Amino acid sequence: MIRKAVIPAAGYGTRFLPAAKAQPKEMLPVVDTPTIQFVVEEAVDAGITDILIIIGKGKRAIEEHFDRNFELEAELEAKGKKAELESIRRISQMADVHFVWQKELRGLGDAVRCARHHVNGEPFLLMLGDTLIQSRWSVARRLIELYDRYNEPVVALERVDPAKVSRYGVIDGVPIADDLYLIRRLVEKPSVDEAPSNLTIASRYALGPRIFEYIDRTPPGKNREIQLTDAMQLMLDDMAMYGSVIDGCRHDIGNKLDFLRTNVIFGLEHPEIGPEFRQFIRELAASEFGDRSSEMGAGRRCVGASVRR
Protein backbone atom coordinates (compact mmCIF):
# COMPACT_ATOMS: atom_id res chain seq x y z
CA MET A 1 0.00 0.00 0.00
CA ILE A 2 1.37 3.42 -0.98
CA ARG A 3 1.42 5.81 1.97
CA LYS A 4 4.06 8.35 0.87
CA ALA A 5 3.82 11.13 -1.72
CA VAL A 6 6.62 13.16 -3.27
CA ILE A 7 5.81 16.62 -4.64
CA PRO A 8 8.55 18.33 -6.70
CA ALA A 9 8.27 22.10 -6.39
CA ALA A 10 11.83 23.36 -6.87
CA GLY A 11 11.67 24.42 -10.54
CA TYR A 12 12.37 27.96 -11.76
CA GLY A 13 8.96 28.48 -13.34
CA THR A 14 10.43 30.45 -16.26
CA ARG A 15 7.09 30.35 -18.09
CA PHE A 16 5.57 32.41 -15.30
CA LEU A 17 8.14 35.17 -14.97
CA PRO A 18 8.22 37.77 -13.57
CA ALA A 19 5.66 36.47 -11.03
CA ALA A 20 7.80 33.41 -10.26
CA LYS A 21 11.02 35.38 -9.72
CA ALA A 22 10.75 35.74 -5.94
CA GLN A 23 7.77 33.54 -5.12
CA PRO A 24 7.15 29.89 -5.88
CA LYS A 25 4.81 29.33 -8.83
CA GLU A 26 3.39 26.43 -6.79
CA MET A 27 2.02 29.09 -4.39
CA LEU A 28 0.09 30.86 -7.15
CA PRO A 29 -3.53 30.78 -6.01
CA VAL A 30 -6.51 29.24 -7.68
CA VAL A 31 -9.05 31.76 -6.39
CA ASP A 32 -7.91 31.74 -2.74
CA THR A 33 -5.94 28.51 -2.35
CA PRO A 34 -2.31 27.95 -3.38
CA THR A 35 -1.95 25.34 -6.09
CA ILE A 36 0.29 23.13 -3.98
CA GLN A 37 -2.33 23.02 -1.20
CA PHE A 38 -4.74 21.41 -3.67
CA VAL A 39 -2.05 18.86 -4.50
CA VAL A 40 -1.46 18.05 -0.82
CA GLU A 41 -5.22 17.78 -0.25
CA GLU A 42 -5.50 15.42 -3.21
CA ALA A 43 -2.78 13.22 -1.67
CA VAL A 44 -4.40 13.23 1.78
CA ASP A 45 -7.79 12.43 0.26
CA ALA A 46 -6.19 9.35 -1.35
CA GLY A 47 -4.96 8.09 2.03
CA ILE A 48 -1.39 9.43 1.91
CA THR A 49 -0.02 10.17 5.38
CA ASP A 50 3.56 11.19 4.64
CA ILE A 51 4.41 13.93 2.14
CA LEU A 52 7.82 15.08 0.94
CA ILE A 53 8.01 18.39 -0.93
CA ILE A 54 11.13 19.05 -3.00
CA ILE A 55 12.02 22.74 -2.72
CA GLY A 56 14.91 24.97 -3.72
CA LYS A 57 16.04 28.57 -3.61
CA GLY A 58 13.17 31.06 -3.32
CA LYS A 59 10.68 28.38 -2.24
CA ARG A 60 10.58 28.99 1.52
CA ALA A 61 7.02 30.30 1.29
CA ILE A 62 5.94 26.70 0.68
CA GLU A 63 7.50 25.61 3.99
CA GLU A 64 5.84 28.49 5.80
CA HIS A 65 2.49 27.70 4.24
CA PHE A 66 2.46 24.17 5.70
CA ASP A 67 3.84 25.27 9.08
CA ARG A 68 1.75 26.72 11.92
CA ASN A 69 1.50 30.49 12.28
CA PHE A 70 0.70 31.02 15.96
CA GLU A 71 0.53 34.83 15.75
CA LEU A 72 -1.98 34.74 12.93
CA GLU A 73 -4.02 32.09 14.75
CA ALA A 74 -4.10 34.25 17.92
CA GLU A 75 -5.14 37.27 15.86
CA LEU A 76 -7.98 35.39 14.14
CA GLU A 77 -9.11 33.93 17.48
CA ALA A 78 -9.18 37.38 19.10
CA LYS A 79 -11.27 38.73 16.22
CA GLY A 80 -13.66 35.77 16.32
CA LYS A 81 -12.84 34.81 12.70
CA LYS A 82 -13.61 31.13 13.24
CA ALA A 83 -13.85 29.96 9.63
CA GLU A 84 -10.52 31.57 8.70
CA LEU A 85 -8.88 30.16 11.83
CA GLU A 86 -10.14 26.67 11.03
CA SER A 87 -8.95 26.95 7.41
CA ILE A 88 -5.37 27.87 8.32
CA ARG A 89 -5.13 25.36 11.22
CA ARG A 90 -6.27 22.58 8.92
CA ILE A 91 -3.34 23.21 6.54
CA SER A 92 -0.71 22.36 9.14
CA GLN A 93 -2.67 19.38 10.47
CA MET A 94 -3.43 17.66 7.15
CA ALA A 95 -0.44 15.32 6.99
CA ASP A 96 3.14 14.87 8.01
CA VAL A 97 4.82 17.27 5.54
CA HIS A 98 8.62 17.13 5.09
CA PHE A 99 10.97 19.15 2.90
CA VAL A 100 14.19 18.44 1.07
CA TRP A 101 16.28 20.77 -1.10
CA GLN A 102 17.19 20.18 -4.70
CA LYS A 103 20.46 22.10 -4.68
CA GLU A 104 20.98 22.40 -8.43
CA LEU A 105 17.95 22.52 -10.70
CA ARG A 106 18.81 19.76 -13.15
CA GLY A 107 15.32 18.71 -14.15
CA LEU A 108 12.39 16.68 -12.88
CA GLY A 109 14.30 13.38 -12.82
CA ASP A 110 16.95 14.98 -10.64
CA ALA A 111 14.27 16.47 -8.36
CA VAL A 112 12.74 13.02 -7.86
CA ARG A 113 16.18 11.62 -7.04
CA CYS A 114 16.29 14.00 -4.03
CA ALA A 115 13.47 11.91 -2.49
CA ARG A 116 15.49 8.68 -2.39
CA HIS A 117 16.36 8.71 1.32
CA HIS A 118 12.94 9.81 2.46
CA VAL A 119 11.16 7.23 0.33
CA ASN A 120 13.44 4.61 1.90
CA GLY A 121 12.64 1.65 -0.32
CA GLU A 122 8.84 2.14 -0.39
CA PRO A 123 6.61 2.77 -3.41
CA PHE A 124 5.33 6.33 -3.61
CA LEU A 125 2.98 8.66 -5.40
CA LEU A 126 4.68 11.38 -7.42
CA MET A 127 2.57 14.52 -7.91
CA LEU A 128 3.81 17.65 -9.69
CA GLY A 129 3.40 20.61 -7.37
CA ASP A 130 2.28 23.04 -10.06
CA THR A 131 -0.53 20.92 -11.52
CA LEU A 132 -4.11 20.27 -10.42
CA ILE A 133 -6.19 17.37 -11.60
CA GLN A 134 -9.91 17.88 -11.87
CA SER A 135 -11.62 14.58 -12.30
CA ARG A 136 -14.80 12.68 -11.59
CA TRP A 137 -12.82 10.26 -9.43
CA SER A 138 -9.64 10.63 -7.40
CA VAL A 139 -6.80 10.01 -9.82
CA ALA A 140 -4.33 9.58 -6.94
CA ARG A 141 -6.51 6.88 -5.38
CA ARG A 142 -6.88 5.12 -8.73
CA LEU A 143 -3.10 5.06 -9.29
CA ILE A 144 -2.59 3.60 -5.81
CA GLU A 145 -5.18 0.88 -6.51
CA LEU A 146 -3.58 0.02 -9.85
CA TYR A 147 -0.10 -0.07 -8.31
CA ASP A 148 -1.41 -2.43 -5.63
CA ARG A 149 -2.93 -4.64 -8.32
CA TYR A 150 0.04 -4.85 -10.72
CA ASN A 151 3.01 -3.99 -8.51
CA GLU A 152 4.45 -2.08 -11.50
CA PRO A 153 4.68 1.66 -12.22
CA VAL A 154 1.45 3.41 -13.24
CA VAL A 155 1.04 6.92 -14.70
CA ALA A 156 -2.02 9.09 -15.16
CA LEU A 157 -2.74 9.92 -18.81
CA GLU A 158 -4.61 12.77 -20.44
CA ARG A 159 -5.74 12.81 -24.05
CA VAL A 160 -4.82 16.20 -25.51
CA ASP A 161 -5.29 18.07 -28.73
CA PRO A 162 -2.58 16.54 -31.02
CA ALA A 163 -1.23 20.04 -31.68
CA LYS A 164 -0.23 20.31 -28.00
CA VAL A 165 1.71 17.07 -27.53
CA SER A 166 5.08 18.84 -27.65
CA ARG A 167 4.48 20.30 -24.17
CA TYR A 168 4.32 16.91 -22.47
CA GLY A 169 5.68 13.39 -22.06
CA VAL A 170 3.78 11.22 -24.56
CA ILE A 171 3.19 7.45 -24.52
CA ASP A 172 2.81 4.73 -27.06
CA GLY A 173 0.59 2.05 -25.57
CA VAL A 174 -1.82 -0.82 -26.09
CA PRO A 175 -5.30 -0.61 -24.56
CA ILE A 176 -5.90 -3.53 -22.17
CA ALA A 177 -9.11 -2.43 -20.45
CA ASP A 178 -11.39 0.61 -20.28
CA ASP A 179 -9.09 3.63 -20.06
CA LEU A 180 -6.11 1.45 -19.13
CA TYR A 181 -3.01 1.09 -21.33
CA LEU A 182 0.04 -1.10 -21.24
CA ILE A 183 2.82 1.34 -22.09
CA ARG A 184 5.34 0.40 -24.79
CA ARG A 185 7.32 3.63 -25.12
CA LEU A 186 7.59 7.12 -23.65
CA VAL A 187 8.89 10.26 -25.36
CA GLU A 188 9.51 13.61 -23.65
CA LYS A 189 8.12 16.66 -25.48
CA PRO A 190 8.08 15.17 -29.00
CA SER A 191 7.27 17.28 -32.02
CA VAL A 192 3.77 16.78 -33.44
CA ASP A 193 5.24 14.54 -36.17
CA GLU A 194 7.31 12.40 -33.79
CA ALA A 195 4.56 11.91 -31.17
CA PRO A 196 3.43 8.27 -30.99
CA SER A 197 -0.06 9.28 -29.75
CA ASN A 198 -1.92 12.13 -28.10
CA LEU A 199 -1.89 10.37 -24.71
CA THR A 200 0.24 12.49 -22.40
CA ILE A 201 1.57 11.86 -18.92
CA ALA A 202 -0.69 13.87 -16.64
CA SER A 203 1.62 14.84 -13.74
CA ARG A 204 0.70 11.95 -11.41
CA TYR A 205 2.67 8.71 -11.07
CA ALA A 206 2.77 5.68 -8.79
CA LEU A 207 6.37 4.47 -8.70
CA GLY A 208 8.43 1.83 -7.00
CA PRO A 209 11.80 2.59 -5.38
CA ARG A 210 13.68 1.12 -8.37
CA ILE A 211 13.03 4.37 -10.26
CA PHE A 212 16.12 5.80 -8.52
CA GLU A 213 18.44 3.24 -10.18
CA TYR A 214 17.12 4.31 -13.58
CA ILE A 215 17.40 8.04 -12.83
CA ASP A 216 21.05 7.43 -11.92
CA ARG A 217 21.59 5.88 -15.35
CA THR A 218 19.78 8.66 -17.24
CA PRO A 219 21.96 11.22 -19.06
CA PRO A 220 20.68 14.79 -19.54
CA GLY A 221 18.04 14.88 -22.29
CA LYS A 222 15.67 17.61 -23.60
CA ASN A 223 16.76 21.07 -22.41
CA ARG A 224 19.89 19.37 -20.99
CA GLU A 225 17.82 18.29 -17.97
CA ILE A 226 17.59 14.84 -16.38
CA GLN A 227 14.17 13.89 -17.66
CA LEU A 228 11.98 11.57 -15.59
CA THR A 229 10.38 10.35 -18.81
CA ASP A 230 13.80 9.17 -20.08
CA ALA A 231 14.42 7.26 -16.82
CA MET A 232 11.00 5.64 -17.16
CA GLN A 233 11.78 4.67 -20.74
CA LEU A 234 14.88 2.84 -19.42
CA MET A 235 12.67 1.10 -16.84
CA LEU A 236 10.47 -0.21 -19.63
CA ASP A 237 13.32 -2.52 -20.71
CA ASP A 238 12.98 -4.39 -17.42
CA MET A 239 9.36 -4.14 -16.31
CA ALA A 240 5.80 -3.47 -17.38
CA MET A 241 4.23 -0.03 -16.96
CA TYR A 242 0.59 1.01 -17.06
CA GLY A 243 -1.24 4.20 -17.95
CA SER A 244 -4.67 5.16 -16.64
CA VAL A 245 -6.60 7.78 -18.61
CA ILE A 246 -8.18 10.44 -16.39
CA ASP A 247 -11.83 11.38 -16.71
CA GLY A 248 -11.33 15.11 -16.48
CA CYS A 249 -8.43 17.42 -17.05
CA ARG A 250 -5.10 18.58 -15.79
CA HIS A 251 -4.50 22.25 -15.04
CA ASP A 252 -0.84 23.25 -15.36
CA ILE A 253 -0.65 26.42 -13.28
CA GLY A 254 2.87 27.11 -14.54
CA ASN A 255 1.33 27.91 -17.92
CA LYS A 256 -0.20 31.41 -18.00
CA LEU A 257 -3.26 30.56 -20.07
CA ASP A 258 -3.98 27.44 -18.01
CA PHE A 259 -3.60 29.50 -14.84
CA LEU A 260 -6.24 31.98 -15.98
CA ARG A 261 -8.55 29.27 -17.29
CA THR A 262 -8.31 27.32 -14.02
CA ASN A 263 -9.13 30.41 -11.99
CA VAL A 264 -12.20 30.99 -14.12
CA ILE A 265 -13.36 27.37 -13.79
CA PHE A 266 -12.83 27.25 -10.03
CA GLY A 267 -14.15 30.79 -9.61
CA LEU A 268 -17.44 29.79 -11.21
CA GLU A 269 -17.79 26.94 -8.69
CA HIS A 270 -16.58 28.85 -5.64
CA PRO A 271 -19.18 28.84 -2.83
CA GLU A 272 -18.52 32.44 -1.80
CA ILE A 273 -17.96 34.31 -5.03
CA GLY A 274 -19.29 31.81 -7.62
CA PRO A 275 -22.74 33.32 -8.28
CA GLU A 276 -21.42 36.88 -8.67
CA PHE A 277 -18.46 35.75 -10.76
CA ARG A 278 -20.78 33.72 -12.99
CA GLN A 279 -22.83 36.84 -13.57
CA PHE A 280 -19.68 38.80 -14.41
CA ILE A 281 -18.55 36.18 -16.93
CA ARG A 282 -22.01 36.08 -18.47
CA GLU A 283 -21.97 39.85 -18.93
CA LEU A 284 -18.44 39.78 -20.26
CA ALA A 285 -19.32 37.08 -22.79
CA ALA A 286 -22.37 39.05 -23.89
CA SER A 287 -20.32 42.23 -24.25
CA GLU A 288 -18.09 43.27 -27.10
CA PHE A 289 -15.58 40.55 -26.05
CA GLY A 290 -18.21 37.87 -26.39
CA ASP A 291 -16.93 36.68 -29.73
CA ARG A 292 -13.66 35.64 -28.05
CA SER A 293 -15.46 33.09 -25.94
CA SER A 294 -13.80 30.20 -27.78
CA GLU A 295 -10.79 30.82 -25.48
CA MET A 296 -12.97 29.50 -22.68
CA GLY A 297 -14.42 26.66 -24.67
CA ALA A 298 -11.61 24.24 -23.81
CA GLY A 299 -12.38 24.59 -20.11
CA ARG A 300 -16.09 24.06 -20.51
CA ARG A 301 -16.06 20.28 -20.10
CA CYS A 302 -14.54 20.81 -16.63
CA VAL A 303 -17.16 23.27 -15.45
CA GLY A 304 -19.48 21.43 -13.15
CA ALA A 305 -17.13 18.43 -12.72
CA SER A 306 -16.50 17.68 -9.08
CA VAL A 307 -13.54 19.57 -7.65
CA ARG A 308 -11.07 17.22 -5.97
CA ARG A 309 -9.55 18.99 -2.98
Ligand code: UTP
Ligand atom coordinates in the same frame (compact mmCIF):
# COMPACT_ATOMS: atom_id res chain seq x y z
P1 UTP B 1 8.15 22.15 -15.03
O1 UTP B 1 8.30 21.18 -16.11
O2 UTP B 1 6.96 23.02 -15.05
O3 UTP B 1 9.51 23.01 -14.98
O4 UTP B 1 8.20 21.34 -13.66
P2 UTP B 1 9.88 24.40 -14.32
O5 UTP B 1 11.34 24.56 -14.51
O6 UTP B 1 9.41 24.53 -12.91
O7 UTP B 1 9.03 25.48 -15.14
P3 UTP B 1 9.37 26.24 -16.51
O8 UTP B 1 9.28 25.19 -17.59
O9 UTP B 1 10.73 26.85 -16.35
O10 UTP B 1 8.30 27.27 -16.62
C1 UTP B 1 7.12 20.55 -13.19
C2 UTP B 1 7.26 20.45 -11.66
O11 UTP B 1 8.53 19.91 -11.32
C3 UTP B 1 9.26 20.79 -10.49
C4 UTP B 1 8.63 22.16 -10.70
O12 UTP B 1 8.78 22.97 -9.54
C5 UTP B 1 7.17 21.84 -11.01
O13 UTP B 1 6.37 21.80 -9.83
N1 UTP B 1 10.71 20.76 -10.84
C6 UTP B 1 11.11 20.93 -12.14
C7 UTP B 1 11.64 20.58 -9.84
O14 UTP B 1 11.27 20.41 -8.62
N2 UTP B 1 12.97 20.60 -10.16
C8 UTP B 1 13.41 20.75 -11.43
O15 UTP B 1 14.66 20.74 -11.66
C9 UTP B 1 12.45 20.93 -12.45
